[in-house]
Amino acid sequence: MKILFSGGCKNGKSTLAEDCAVALSRSGGGLYYIATMIPHDDEDELRIKRHLHNRAGKGFTTLEQGVNLPDCVTKENAKGSFLLDSVTALLTNEMYHDGIYEPAAPDKVVKDLLDFAAKVENAVFVSDFIYADADRYNEFTEEYREGLARCDKALAEICDTVAEVCTGCITLYKGELPL
Template identity: 50%
Template structure:
């Protein structure tokens, strides 16, 4: 099963993505594809917090800030992969450290993600909804938003399910909620993300 999860920041996307990936994997291998390339202390702290939150879930972490296809060789194809997030992956692929910009990153990353998804048993991809405000952005930021939206739409089209997470609740836009998982999560009374561990 291939699932795209998006929504606003700190609304519980990662939490649900982790639970969903775990439910999908059963007793099979479970991988967390970490895409963030840390640049400062704030990032280091964010990563440490994410690692602590994943503790005990059974994820094997694969660091992969660029070139997602390389994960094919770093995990077993019968496993379930959680990729968090397209937002960071695209930024890493689009903007190089030398200051250059890859203007074709959207098409390339979307294609690589689709190809990678077709190679593995299950994948849960997390993205961010950054499209609903009245701000005027710089040309480059605008290009980044267009690119991320392109990837979102490409994955939404080819994946089995698309969920939006809002205030820790799941809105299903495509496919259905996983048997057993969905019901529990919709009623979730003790969402850990809301529980203050943020």
């Protein structure tokens, strides 16, 4: 089963996604958290600490995979349940590598996400809804927003369940939750 969650920041997406991944892992095969964030400052470190604290005791094995997502899948873990939190961070890492802007990153990430989803038994994806601003940003940011929308749409198409999370409340656009 594949699930996509999107919505505003700090609205409960990660907690819900973790609970779904845990529920999916009951069928066996292991439970994996794909850590995508490459910390750049104290704020990132704090964010990671908070996520680690929230996940503690839920039984996740952490896989560090900031780029090239399908590389984290092996013969041993492919039958497991994976939580990718977040698509947003993955695209950032691929698009702004060592200060170099990579315009082809969205196409690569769409391909990586679909390859990854096809390889694993269960996956929960977390993305961010960043599409409702009146202001226009610089061209890099606009291309990033458009690129993330492409990732989201590609995932929404192949996922069994798609839901928006707003202040902890869930709106289902497709399928059911495994809870």
